[in-house]
Amino acid sequence: MKFAIMVNEGVYQHQATDSAYQFAKAAIEKGHEVPRIFFYHDGVYNASRLTEPPADDRNIVSRWQKLAKEHNIDMVVCIAAAMRRGIKEENLAENFRISGLGQLVEAGIQADRLVVFGD
């Protein structure tokens, strides 16, 4: 099955991004596909390459990057939400790309399921 995922909360503040990651990882391990993950609202902070968590904590941003690289996941950050919050090409982590909300709707159309993580 193809799962598209939407992440609506920021890093560390909220469990949503961790849950989304665990879900994506588990789905892939079970043989499903995750073609696209869309980051919206404060979820755009998942794509900041300036993030520096303490060394004894999980690194949410690099964890996404690794998953995307290994499984060819298209990680899309909403441009309007990103601009509001100061996420731009210049501080965008690798393996993420900035694009429009159409990518979310498209993911909803093309995936078998769209799973939303947020408040």
Add this chain to the structure above:
Amino acid sequence: MGEEMTEATGGIDFEDEDASGVIKKFMFVNRKAPYGTIYALEALEVVLISAAFDQDVSLAFLDDGVYQLVKGQHTKAIDVKNFSPTYRALEGYDIEKLYVEKESLEQRGLTEADLLVDVEVMSSADIAKMMAEQDVVISF
């Protein structure tokens, strides 16, 4: 890894498929007050974009989300844009299915007459049934 790595920007399986002609039932579920958090405003941005994809779009308003449709919003004092007129513009985008949960209205002392657009007021059970029929439910 020996395999050729496509850039994340390349898009994956999605780009190979022709999405044209596929019409899915999209429901946007609005559960939060219009101000205080940005969820309602950014939800509306998604709704407007979805209109361009010729999908079967509906909106449901429940919990504090019913406040999004209340008439006479004045936001000057909190220096936030009053985006409530946009709900009236939805009709122009062919988005006409607006469902409001009856219980949420009642719990807040509101009636259909307090709302700024034409809606269909439905029981919680009927909204649940409607949700179960959707292909895509995005909850804000």
